[in-house]
Amino acid sequence: MRVAVSETTALRRCVTVVDAEPVALDVLVRAAKLFHFDCQTASSPEEAIMLLECSPTPVVVTDLRMPGLGGVWLVQEIRRRWPHIAVIVVTAGCDEIALVQCMSAGVQHYFLKPIHIDEFHHALQATWYSQLMRRESQRQKQHLESVVTQQSDRLRHTFFSAITSLARTLEARDSYTSGHSLRVRKYALRLATEIGLDDISKKRLSLAAKLHDIGKVGLAEGILNKPTRLSDFEFQLVREHPVIGERILRPIIRNRVVLGAIRNHHERFDGRGYPDGLRGEKIPFLARLITVADCYDALTSSRAYRAALPREEALGILEAGMNTQFDPHLVPPFVRMIRASKVRKRKAAAVLV
Numbered sequence: 001m002r003v004a005v006s007e008t009t010a011l012r013r014c015v016t017v018v019d020a021e022p023v024a025l026d027v028l029v030r031a032a033k034l035f036h037f038d039c040q041t042a043s044s045p046e047e048a049i050m051l052l053e054c055s056p057t058p059v060v061v062t063d064l065r066m067p068g069l070g071g072v073w074l075v076q077e078i079r080r081r082w083p084h085i086a087v088i089v090v091t092a093g094c095d096e097i098a099l100v101q102c103m104s105a106g107v108q109h110y111f112l113k114p115i116h117i118d119e120f121h122h123a124l125q126a127t128w129y130s131q132l133m134r135r136e137s138q139r140q141k142q143h144l145e146s147v148v149t150q151q152s153d154r155l156r157h158t159f160f161s162a163i164t165s166l167a168r169t170l171e172a173r174d175s176y177t178s179g180h181s182l183r184v185r186k187y188a189l190r191l192a193t194e195i196g197l198d199d200i201s202k203k204r205l206s207l208a209a210k211l212h213d214i215g216k217v218g219l220a221e222g223i224l225n226k227p228t229r230l231s232d233f234e235f236q237l238v239r240e241h242p243v244i245g246e247r248i249l250r251p252i253i254r255n256r257v258v259l260g261a262i263r264n265h266h267e268r269f270d271g272r273g274y275p276d277g278l279r280g281e282k283i284p285f286l287a288r289l290i291t292v293a294d295c296y297d298a299l300t301s302s303r304a305y306r307a308a309l310p311r312e313e314a315l316g317i318l319e320a321g322m323n324t325q326f327d328p329h330l331v332p333p334f335v336r337m338i339r340a341s342k343v344r345k346r347k348a349a350a351v352l353v
């Protein structure tokens, strides 16, 4: 059998030989070296384990009849600790129980002493090549897994890019909501920082906030830009966008936290929101957070049916909606954050003057 150089160099051509009888140990070592194997030796099972801990070899050749814990124990211990190491048993006398125990532990070959050199050579070579094949198939499996992971990442990236441009296109249809998602994401992330949210949650929040209104993609332009009050039917269509958004994203976003934040960003703290009518802390936390940022941006942006509200008036509406529309724990830090940024901007302007 021909094996590529790269494969052979990946695996040490080395064997651990274990035998309590010095003469038998010497015979096995000389036989292994004759076939160009490097050898390390042990005269007891315990010594063999210590040796393998420091320097594991792909193949172990061992006697069964040894003082101490014995050869069967050694075989089982090797199987338990290093299942990839192949074991060849060479022993004097036929102990059927030991034979069964060794075979059930997964021993590759079993020989009776005295060994026949050709038989031993064949067993050693065959075991060595099976180890090489195992290593190679493991390497190929790892390579395939990494290729699949890379491809999946690339696909996900492409999909997210497509979804993000879809969201931009959606907002571009309506001059009043242009940039809404990005502003909601900015406000939501600032609020998250203000309340000390962890980084993983912030990452999920960023994604959910950016895509929270993606479900509006199917809404007619006339509804999005309507300067007058929506009819009940039109309002019903608009109310479906969180569910549609979740449905669009479910095949590629497997994270339930992100999907929940998108689905439930129009719930109200008093349970009178949609689509599920969730109440209080039953509403996913990130959804409650997006709700505050979403409403603030809607209030401070111009709409087809009204002008943008001044900042303080919008903050007043948020404060008035604590416990009814909004989570009462999120409004105060949000208001604090917006007012602080206003003060910072004023100071920066004063420095410029």
Ligand SMILES: [Fe+2]
Pocket (backbone or CB within 6 Å): 212, 213, 241, 265, 266
């Ligand atoms: Fe929405």
Ligand SMILES: [Fe+2]
Pocket (backbone or CB within 6 Å): 180, 184, 212, 213, 294
């Ligand atoms: Fe929104």
